[in-house]
Amino acid sequence: MYGEVRTGAGQAGTRRGKALRGGGFGRSAVLDQSGSPCPSTPTRPARTALAFRSADQDRPAIPERDGSAMTQTAAARRPIGRTTLYFFGALGGILFGYDLGVISGVLPFIGKLWGLSGWDKGVITASISIGAIVGASFSSRLNEKLGRRRTIMVAAVVVIIGTIAATFSPTFALLIVSRLVIGVGIGLSSSTVPTYLSELAPARLRGAMGALNQIFIVLGILIAFLVSYGLGTSGNWRLMFAGAIVPAVILLAGLGFLPETPRWLVANGQEEQARAVLLSSHGGGVNVDEEIGTIREVIRLDSESAKTRFRDLLTPTVRPMLVVALLLAMGQQFSGVNAVNAYFPTMLIGLGFATQAALLSGVLLGVTKFLFTAWVVFVVDRWGRKPLLLIGNVLMVLTLVAAGFIVLEVHDTATKGILMLVAMVLYLVGYELGWGAVVWVMMAEVFPLKVRAAGMGVSSVVLWAATGIISAVFPIISDPGALGLGGSMFLFAGINVVLFFLTKWLVPETKGRSLEEIELDLRGRTHSKARA
DSSP states (O other): OGGGOOBTTBTHHHHHHHHHHHHTOSTTOOBOTTSSBOTTOTTHHHHHHHHHHHHTTTOOOOOOOHHHHHHHHHHHHSOOOHHHHHHHHHTHHHHHHHHHHHHHHHHHHHHHHHTOOHHHHHHHHHHHHHHHHHHHHHHHHHHHHHOHHHHHHHHHHHHHHHHHHHHTOOSHHHHHHHHHHHHHHHHHHHHHHHHHHHHHSOHHHHHHHHHHHHHHHHHHHHHHHHHHHHHHTTTOHHHHHHTTHHHHHHHHHHHTTSOOOHHHHHHTTOHHHHHHHHHHHHOTTOOHHHHHHHHHHHHHHHHTSOOOOGGGGGSTTTHHHHHHHHHHHHHHHHTTHHHHHHHHHHHHHHTTOOHHHHHHHHHHHHHHHHHHHHHHHHHHHHHOHHHHHHHHHHHHHHHHHHHHHHHHHOOOHHHHHHHHHHHHHHHHHHHIIIIIHHHHHHHHHHSOHHHHHHHHHHHHHHHHHHHHHHHHHHHHHTSTTTTHHHHHHHHHHHHHHHHHHHHHHHOOOOTTOOHHHHHHHHHHHHHHHHHO
16 A cells, blocks of 8 residues: 555655545545546545645655746736637647658658768768757756747757758868757757646656647648648749748747746745646646645655756656656657658659659658647546557557568559558558657656656657667668668568567556556555565
């Protein structure tokens, strides 16, 4: 039982158990049909408030930080609708998606312009990932110091600067540098937006809000494919790059009106502002005292420990969740998706398609990604995260094996291209069902509050490193002198088989549970195992 768990903080585990049972979050909690704690359970909100006050009687007040108090107060008290809140919060995904997708339309043109080799194409594609590693590495410190909202604003400014430089780059070398700068902004955004959304959304909607981030990512990819196709006849690749400025400017402007997350505000001594944000983002039915009490209890437990360090991710309590997050981050890219996103038009051109036909096929892939990602929003909180990951793996394995056989065994050019297009569309259906939206949702869910920013930073670094590896290596291994395109498809299929079993054994289900409940349950289970 939770009440019997002891932590390194002495009686913290016992007090935590009492508070949670009073608040409806313990094992005896009444759940609604979605699996979330039922807010209408009689008398429990009052008991929760009392329990948390009892647990926190001797806790000193969290000091107000003057540097951001006035700004955050103004933002928190603006009457922002939830639709606006989530729309602008997830808009950073468009930056991510557009800059990932636009390179697929640019490569055929700069390849001819500068006579690029397979290695050169890999470098220019992977350069954004290398920059993203740098950005993600700094995201944790910026998140803790500036907050989630202002970190995303910094990311938008960096992307704008890099995009302008890429648009006017006169040489291949300067274009690589520009893409590195864009990557820094994308790295900051990709590791912060999921945290921002997960901390704003109520537990019953958190999966959908995390999936919303992925919807905006694939929408960005689709927009990039459409822009590339529209500009394909003119070959104006510079204007293709310039398109990223539009979502970056909209994001920067919109975030000026949005609030910081309740968890960051409470942690920085701005509890009244946090209450206003909870009412704005969760709706009038939220029990604010209960939510604030839960957040304060987690912060109290974390305050008893030393200042957050990256090595805290290796503690016995957090290590299992770090393993899960890294598995998800690496698995998303080693599944082969970025090879398809970045190189599919190039693949089809190599199989005999005309450039415009190949770019139009890319648009079809983008539409597929968008439709199935949108559908996941409606099932992620009903089906659960883990089943979607496993279903996605199965479908990806089948379609990648089929793609390998198509490349090796079908010799008619037109038939081969059409069958390859069908196989890749079905592959992306599997990816978007599982490893697209669900990965970003779960990476933001699994880490405790104290190390959430650090955990997301490390996970994003690993994800971008994996993206860079696939982007750089795929043109080389898919060369006819190496594995070839067919052999590369079989390789990715084998990786997905391994991912299926690792997911089945290691990944927990987080559906319908509050972030604090996941953390406190993780602490309790870890210490229970230690005592056993």
